[in-house]
Amino acid sequence: xxxxxxxxxxxxxxxxxxxxxxxxxxxxxxxxxxxxxxxxxxxxxxxxxxxxxxxxxxxxxxxxxxxxxxxxxxxxxxxxxxxxxxxxxxxxxxxxxxxxxxxxxxxxxxxxxxxxxxxxxxxxxxxxxxxxxxxxxxxxxxxxxxxxxxxxxxxxxxxxxxxxxxxxxxxxxxxxxxxxxxxxxxxxxxxxxxxxxxxxxxxxxxxxxxxxxxxxxxxxxxxxxxxxxxxxxxxxxxxxxxxxxxxxxxxxxxxxxxxxxxxxxxxxxxxxxxxxxxxxxxxx
Numbered sequence: 001x002x003x004x005x006x007x008x009x010x011x012x013x014x015x016x017x018x019x020x021x022x023x024x025x026x027x028x029x030x031x032x033x034x035x036x037x038x039x040x041x042x043x044x045x046x047x048x049x050x051x052x053x054x055x056x057x058x059x060x061x062x063x064x065x066x067x068x069x070x071x072x073x074x075x076x077x078x079x080x081x082x083x084x085x086x087x088x089x090x091x092x093x094x095x096x097x098x099x100x101x102x103x104x105x106x107x108x109x110x111x112x113x114x115x116x117x118x119x120x121x122x123x124x125x126x127x128x129x130x131x132x133x134x135x136x137x138x139x140x141x142x143x144x145x146x147x148x149x150x151x152x153x154x155x156x157x158x159x160x161x162x163x164x165x166x167x168x169x170x171x172x173x174x175x176x177x178x179x180x181x182x183x184x185x186x187x188x189x190x191x192x193x194x195x196x197x198x199x200x201x202x203x204x205x206x207x208x209x210x211x212x213x214x215x216x217x218x219x220x221x222x223x224x225x226x227x228x229x230x231x232x233x234x235x236x237x238x239x240x241x242x243x244x245x246x247x248x249x250x251x252x253x254x255x256x257x258x259x260x261x262x263x264x265x266x267x268x269x270x271x272x273x274x275x276x277x278x279x280x281x282x283x284x
Contacts (some may be wrong), residue, residue: 013270017263024262025051028255051255061252069252073243077260080243083158084231087165088223094166095173103181103204110178120171125230129164129237136160150238157238164234169227176219180212217272224265 025048033044054060061069102113133150140146148159184190185208193203228244235245247257 009274013267016270017266020262020266021055021259022052024255024258025055028251028258031251047251051251054252055256061256062250063246063253064249069256073246073253073256073260076241076243076246077257079156079240080231080235083161083165083234083242084227087162087169087227090162090166091170091173091223091227094170095177098170098174099177099181100204102178104201107200110182114175114178117171117175121168121175123168125164125168126233126237128168129233132160132164133237152239152241157240161234161238161240164237165227165230168230169223172226173219173223176216177212180215181208184208184212221269228261 029044029047029051032047033040035043050060058070059068063069063072098113102110106113136147136150149155149157150160151157181204190203190207193207194200231242232244232248234240235242243257243260246253248254
């Protein structure tokens with residue numbers, strides 16, 4: 001029975017992925033449909049067919065109308081995912097440390113931290129990136145010390161793109177952390193634990209952090225898509241040949257880039273949802 005259920009889920013997952021790919025292809029071909037502000041349905045369906053055939057025989061797809069799309073798109077995808085993945089980990093670490101230390105040492109002044117986060121979030125990401133680049137350049141001019149590469153020319157910029165992606169979103173993650181912890185602290189079992197004389201640090205470490213994990217994972221979609229949109233700005237400002245920058249050059253890299261981004265994360269979230277659902281069902 002379990003094997004049948006797993007096989008059924010795998011088949012459903014494959015069909016959903018194929019449907020998602022077709023939807024992305026239809027979106028990528030929209031410029032053909034709406035060319036010259038009139039509808040070109042025949043050209044639109046021809047473009048969809050050509051894109052499907054191009055994905056099957058991948059040698060027909062191009063990056064900019066001239067150069068082949070593969071395997072260049074994979075190299076750009078790997079580079080972008082390295083920066084994005086490290087930025088997510090850095091942002092979560094920063095947010096966790098700030099939130100944890102605040103609840104341990106400054107629990108009565110947590111509202112002050114919330115106000116500071118609101119002020120920090122008001123700073124546009126573009127302004128933060130430009131100020132960061134300017135600060136590195138000024139330090140180099142004053143001291144001759146090169147802290148990090150400002151623009152990718154001979155050597156790739158890595159540290160500043162990671163900081164540019166992780167710091168702004170860390171404010172949002174911190175706010176989400178605080179919200180979930182405060183909600184958890186209002187539950188009855190927390191009051192019972194306090195009545196038993198358990199210390200706040202014990203309650204926070206053993207009970208609260210474990211119970212908010214699922215809620216934080218639910219917020220990860222917003223975090224991921226927000227950072228992905230900022231990644232395009234980072235690609236341009238740091239002169240990086242990333243995936244997002246390649247995707248705006250034409251329909252072929254746009255569709256393939258969307259597939260490379262969407263499918264892995266869709267599989268990850270669907271698998272997690274099924275596992276968590278089965279776990280809750282078995283635990284009842």
